[in-house]
Amino acid sequence: MSERPDAPDRDTLLAMFEIQSRIKLCDERFRSLLTSGQIQLIYYSPRGQECISAGWGVHLRPDDYVVTIYRGLHDHLAKGVPLRELWAEFLGRATGTCKGKGGPMHITHPASGLMVTTGIVGSGIPIANGFGIASQLDGTDQVTVVNFGDGASNIGAFHEGLNMAAVWKLPVVFVCQNNLYGEHTPMAMSTGVEFISERAAAYGMPGVTVNGNDPVATWTVMGEAIARARAGEGPTLVEARTYRFYGHLMGDAMEYMDKDERKAAMEADPVVLYREWLLANGHASEGDLAEIEEVITAAIDDAVEFAMNSPFPDAAELYTDVYAEAQQ
Ligand SMILES: Cc1ncc(C[n+]2csc(CCOP(=O)(O)OP(=O)(O)O)c2C)c(N)n1
Ligand SMILES: [Mg+2]
Structure with a gap:
């Protein structure tokens, strides 16, 4: 097993705060523009799950x-997709990461290493193995981090994919963001194990459960799994336990969610608690953190304006970049 990374230094702590804040502030802007009717799109809020992406985000190249x-x-956002192109793609504009043809469910930006966003539950896992095989064949030490939900861990592709990754020692980190619900079904009603990380044992790879709302614990576990993959020691299954603040998708009445459970989760908002922790432990001043937030807010203002003023794709573009040219 690779050595456990040391505690995060101040720059890393602030980099995690920056990513978390970027996510929180972007999410808040999406929801406010949606509820005020200024934009229309299908939107699945990740609010509450910020620490997980920040935890691997600061380790990746x-x-x-x-x-x-x-x-x-x-x-x-944790992988660094630029805000302007990201917002434009979410709004279906020609200036987006996929020229407006992917939309929110299919954000893809290879220049940032964000290789694919999928809408079919579990389908990203075999794709991630493909990237892992590519890195092996190319002889690079690139790592693939594949994110999916607790619901996805009941899909066949999860089981086949983890087995293959273990057998071939692929440089892939499987990150199960366990927000305790799959669509409208609580995890306990659909999943036979208490901890999804237990399933790793069946495929001969390490499995670890971490509190995905604890930034430092998540950073530590992600660092270990990524270092292991990079060193050619094979994959890890990381189960990061968290909570989904706003139901499955925007507009969800959330009647199936326990009100007290949701209230408690929102009162323990991981981004707010992390901010307080940074201040209480002298890692940053109020001014430092406020400045980070102001810079992000200005960048979001700019990205929203850019996206709103961008054209929709032209109808003549319908088949461009959709099919590969036939090889003669
Ligand atoms: C193969 C497949 N089955 C069903 C669906 C419908 N569906 C969309 S999201 C979802 C729940 C997935 O839950 P989870 O994996 O926990 O991810 P979360 O939405 O909680 O992040 C389902 C069943 C789908 N998109 N793909
Ligand atoms: Mg879920």
């Missing part, structure tokens, strides 16, 4: 790969 799901805004 620009040339590492990330795969995520429809609830992926936090992962896109």
Whole structure:
């Protein structure tokens, strides 16, 4: 097993805060523009799950790969997808990461290493293995982090994919963001184990459960799994326990969620608690953190304006970049 990384230094702590804040502030802007009717799109809020992406985000290199799901805004931002192109793609504009043809469920930006966002539950796992095989064949030490939900861990592709990754020692980190619900079903009603990380044992890889709302614990576990993959020691299954603040998707009445459970989770908002922790432990001053937030807010203002003023794709573009040219 690779050595446990040391505690995060101040720059890393602040980098995690920056990523978390970028996610929180982007999410708040999406929800406010949606509820005021200024934009229309399908939106799956990742609010509450910020620490997980920040935890792996600060360990990855620009040339590492990330795969995520429809609830992926936090992962896109943690991998560094630029705000203007991200917002434009969410709004279906021609200036977006996929020229407006992917939309929120299919954000893809290879230049940042955000290789694919999928809407089919579990489908990112075999794709991530493909990136892992590519890194092995190319002889690089690039790592792939694939994010998926607790619900996805009951899909066949999860089991086949983990087995293959273990057998071939692929440089892939499987990050199960366990927010305790799959669509409208609580995890306990659909999953036979208490901890999804237990499933790793069946495939001969390490499995670890971490409190995904604890930034430092998450950073430590992610660092270990990423270092292991980079060293050619094979994959790890990380189960990061968290909570989904706003139901499955925007507009969800959330009647199936326990009100007290949700209230308690929102009162223990991991981004707010982390901010307080940074201040209480002297890692940053109020001014330092406020400045980070102001810079992000200005960048979001700019990205929203850019996206709103961008054209929709032209109808003549319908088939461009959709099919590969036939080889003669
Ligand atoms: C193969 C497949 N089955 C069903 C669906 C419908 N569906 C969309 S999201 C979802 C729940 C997935 O839950 P989870 O994996 O926990 O991710 P979360 O939304 O909680 O982040 C389901 C069943 C789908 N998109 N794909
Ligand atoms: Mg879930």
